[in-house]
Amino acid sequence: MKPALTLKLGQQLRMTPQLQQAIRLLQLSTFDLEQEIQEALDSNLMLEELDTDDQQSGDDETSLDPPGETDNSTDTSTDASADTDETGVETDSSGEEITLAANPEVDGEVIPDTSDQIASDNIADELPVDSVWEDVYEESILPTGYSGPDENDENFIDTRNSEGISIQSHLLEQVNLLHLTDTDRYIAMSVIDGLDSEGVLTIPLEDILEGAPLEFELEMDEILAVLHLIQHLDPLGIAARDLRECLLIQLKNMPKDTDWRDEAILVVDQHIKSLANRDFTHISRKTRLKESELKNVITLIQTLNPRPGNDIAVSNTEYVDPDVIVTKRNDRWVVELNPKSAPRIRVNPEYSSLIKRSDNSSDNTYLKTQLQEARWFMKSLQQRNDTLLRVATKIVEYQRGFLEYGDQAMKPLVLHDIAKAVDLHESTISRVTTQKYMHTPAGVFELKYFFSSHVSTHAGGEVSSIAIRALIKKLVAEENPRKPLSDSKIATMLADQNIDVARRTIAKYREALMIPPSNERKQLI
DSSP, X not given: OOOOOOOOOOOOOOOOHHXXXXXXXXXXOHHHHHHHHHHHHHHOTTEEEOOHHHHHTTOOEEEEOOTTOOOSOOOGGGOTTSXXXXXXXXXXXXXXXXXXXXXXXHHTOOOOOHHHHHHHSOOOSOXXXXXXXXXXXXXXXXXXXXXXXXXXXTTHHXXXXXXXXXXXXXXXXXXXXXXXXXHHHHHHHHHHHTBOTTSXXXXXXXXXXXXXXXXXXXXXHHHHHHHHHHHTXXXXXXXXXXXXHHHHHHHHTSOTTSTTHHHHHXXXXXXXXXXXXXXXXXXXXXXXXXXXXXXXXXXXHHTSOSOGGGGTSOOOOXXXXXXXXXXXXXXXXXXXXXXXXXXXXXXXXXXXXXXXXXXXXXXXXXXXXXXXHHHHHHHHHHHHHHHHHHHHHHHHHHTHHHHHHOGGGOOOBOHHHHHHHHTOOHHHHHHHHTTOEEEETTEEEEGGGGOBOEEEBTTSOEEEHHHHHHHHHHHHHTSBTTBOOOHHHHHHHHHHTTBOOOHHHHHHHHHHTTOOOGGGSOOOO
């Protein structure tokens, strides 16, 4: 072994920082993209956000013709003369880079300010004052029931998005009004701490007894008494140890003259498992109730709340801001980007005008670097929007039947089909459809929802798995409640429609739709 100099010739693929930035922005969700844009606005002095009025003038949209119609005005986002390859560089059909038209907002040219126009107008320095406060401010402008934020509330901004009340805090407010002894309060606190999100007691009472301080000298009767007290607080049936106890507490708290109350207590107390299995014949034989009487008993039981804690449990609703909006206008499906999903930005014309081309000072070099980074960032955003619009447009073109007729008309679609149609790589399609949502007249769907596997038919065609799920849901909704359809029967009925699906596949789709088995769907009419 000795040191030596060698010369090697080879090829190596490297990603430029611009390409890395474009790929990172492409796979970001709407929320993450807003944070990325805000960080760019905070770190780059050349970037500034456009106003809402300016955003409305730059909205991108494309439309699709209905079947059988042609339109010469093809959308620029799906024009074949300008494609985007994996590197994120837009090229024409000959492979040469496209020269983008000059854009004052992007290039940073000076745009006349409104204040300059106002200053140039001939406006008198003094105007006659002929108005009073009541003429300017009218009480009728505000709604009758309007009440603004309390000026004395210093924590208004911090508390307006605060979480709601929890089960523990809701029960503690009631326990504090009972004036319990120290021993009973310790038991109550232990019980409340042992509740889950649905209000069910998850810890054994023996653990509370063993963990109590010796000076309390607790006994099981005392724990049961406090537990019984808490179970009758609001909501009724909270802190129950199982479903049977929860339902019995609510039934026994009803007035004694309630119809079918005693029969419902008997069924829940002794035949709760048969009731869960829908074994109505066994319950009728053991309780000597007729079918019509058992139906009334079950109706009363169904009015109870099996999980009282769900009514007060903390639940933060998360709203989805769609990236693409699809609407139907004049019998044409129009696809457009949501202007609210990401704010539009531009180069600050005042700062860009300070750059001097022949100046090599540190300040001028810093401004040039900031300007170059700002243009790269805006170009990556534009490429992200163009790619998202092209992919969404092609998806709508493939799944036009879903928009017209629903899930049953969904066509089988894979990433390769869209990648081939828009001339992009499958990995790019995967990135652009992840955590991106489309707002349609049928609801908001993730772009991944429109991709599904296929099942072959007897005639040699293909059916989407989403369409099969819709057919299963329809058959279950139309079945006889007294004799529900089994998975084998559903498979036979689909075979009559030339759809070859195995019984295990039906069971898998049924569980995905959260449809219980046939024995649990049985009802009394």
